Amino acid sequence: MVDAGPFNLTADYFRIRLADRLALTQLFALTGPEVEGLLVEGVTSARNLQNFRFFTNHFETRTQGLDLVATWTPPRLGGRTTLGFLFNHTDTTVTRFDTAVLDALRVRELQEAIPGTRWNASVRHEVGRWRLLGRFSYYGEWFDSRDLYVYHGDSVFDLEAAYPVSDSTTLTVGGQNAFGNDPEANPIARAKGNRFSVQTPFGANGAFFYVRINYGWASGG
Incomplete structure (x- = not known):
């Protein structure tokens, strides 16, 4: 862990062994x-x-990986802008299994269906009472056992703006995958019927926009 005033960095390594996983x-x-x-x-x-x-539950797995989280609030920007970076790499290995219930394809799916590498970079900025957020997220490659195909890494961009309309109420508008990036097309869609991989980590519905109102009750004295 590094705490150097406007700059903070944490790094965590994890290793998890599961027996009788379901x-x-x-x-x-x-x-x-x-x-x-x-x-x-x-x-x-x-x-x-x-x-x-x-x-x-007749198999065992070992999952290990690394999490990095870094934030920097540049003093020259008046302390109203924060840059953030998050990184994760996770590797899962099926260490023991019964070949009568798990074949090689299912084992590969358990190990590779989720991207092994993910990261995002964000900018948070305050303008008056407004709080603004822009975030770029990247997902590494993943394997889809239904399509027998390794999909390449892909990315999305999220936007959000929040404004406190009162001491207890905040109005937020935003967009997930705001630019409507479609995931990589399924190369055998004509045979399988699905245009995109069902394992796509950020979904296949394109851009999603929302309006949210948060209300908080102040605790009484």
């Missing part, structure tokens, strides 16, 4: 004889059951 198994498909057996037992919809999966 997650969904791989996809299973019924064989013809299994379907016929279910029909004999009275499961009339067995022919409609193409794939199935269930929860298992």
Whole structure:
């Protein structure tokens, strides 16, 4: 940790081992004889059951990574502007698993479906009573087991402005992914039907704008 007046930096390393972790198994498909057996037992919809999966806790993982958080409030800007930077790198490894319920594809999904690297840079500025925020966020590559494809890193930009209309009420307007950046297109969309990866870390709905009112009750004396 570094605390040097207008500049602050924290760095945290973490390492987490989980035994009996709970997650969904791989996809299973019924064989013809299994379907016929279910029909004999009275499961009339067995022919409609193409794939199935269930929860298992028969595996272990190790997750380790690094978090960095830095802020700087330049004195020359009157202490009304703060620059921020956040960085995270996380790596997950499946250290033990039962091949009867987790195949290689499911193991890879557990390890790579979430971007291993993420960071954002932000500017917060006060103008009169206004509080303004601009934030650029980057997400590293991730793997989608449905598309069997590694999607490249991508980024979004968020904007927000807040104004205290009274001592207890603040009005906020903003936009998430304000410039409407679409994620990388699914290269096999025609076969799968989904235009974008369902694992996209910032969603696939484009820009989202909002208005929010916050009200706080002052504590009585």
